[in-house]
Amino acid sequence: MSSKPLIAVIIPCYRVRQHIQSVLSEIGAAVDKIYLVDDGCPENTGEFVEKNSQDCRVQVLYHRQNQGVGGAVITGYQQALLDGASILIKLDGDGQMNPRFIPQLIAPLLSGEADYTKGNRFYHPEHLQGMPMIRVLGNGGLSFLTKLSSGYWDLFDPTNGYTAIHHAVLELIPLRKLSKRFFFESDVLFRLNTVQAVVMDIPMASQYGNEQSNLKIMKIFLPFLWGNCCNFIKRIFYNYYLRSFSIASLELLLGLPLLGFGFIFGGVSWLNSFTTGETATAGTVMLAALPIILGFQLLLSFINYDISITPRIPLQRKLRRTNS
Secondary structure (H helix, E strand, O other), rough: OOOOOEEEEEEEEEEOOOHHHOOOOOOOOOEEEEEEEEEOOOOHHHHHHHOOOOOOEEEEEEOOOOOOOOHHHHHHHHHHHHHHOOOOEEEEOOOOOOHHHHHHHHHHHEEEEEEEEEEOOOHHHHHHHOHHHHHHHHHHHHHHHHHHHOOOOOOOOOOOOOEEEEEEHHOOHHHHHOOOOOOHHHHHHHHHHOOOEEEEEEOOOOOOOOOOOOOOOOHHHHHHHHHHHHHHHHHHHHHHHHOOOOHHHHHHHHHHHHHHHHHHHHEEEEEEEEHHHHOOOOHHHHHHHHHHHHHHHHHHHHHHHHHHHHOOHHHHHHHHHOOO
């Protein structure tokens, strides 16, 4: 590989013909290669670009059938890695992501401060101007779910697909196991945590025009909820019981049963008192309350520990030292 890092941009394309030329024209000289993935686009965006774009950096890849945004990005990732890309950027083709933001996005990767960066439209309140309120509320809920499932508690805006990743870290992620639909970005965060990569939010402004987004918050909320729950269980098992065992492992192991027992026993006792009219004894109340209090305290301790072990040393540095 040459001394100068090769910067590649991957653009998944589905119904973005109206905006794609504008997006391509704003990609600056810092980018060496552009992979446009026509994801079974009914507007034939790939053919349109091949006929009209004069940018020699552009290479069009095709899916005969639509695979979803994740599937398109994976195809772009695979080709970029084969071509020796050092930094791989994912940029949407609908005009909602400003290509001029690329230098800020890749700077922490080039300096070795992070392994993966992503845009955050919520960092500055003024950046929310123009963003529909349903998106603000929906992203708030999805962000909390993603914090739980990924272990990156300091991140926000999980549906923001403006991302960049270092090739050495990407090569450690099983691409074939990633979600191929809109859950792709959240799934990547989960996989990054399993390899202890450093992820950094980069503040950016939202950019909305007359484009039509294919992402509908109400439609994806339940699939996101299910996906995050599955990833949370897998992350906890991998990090706290399979790979290592710590005091936090015990706190979770004891906290959940205590909390569950307290709520179930208390609920049954209350229902019995309500139906019979008999007042519950002090012993019954304490038998329900104490497990709830202890379980809650143990779970709080576990969450505090989970927050404190967020990866801080970039994986690319560790890999560089290992290979040197």
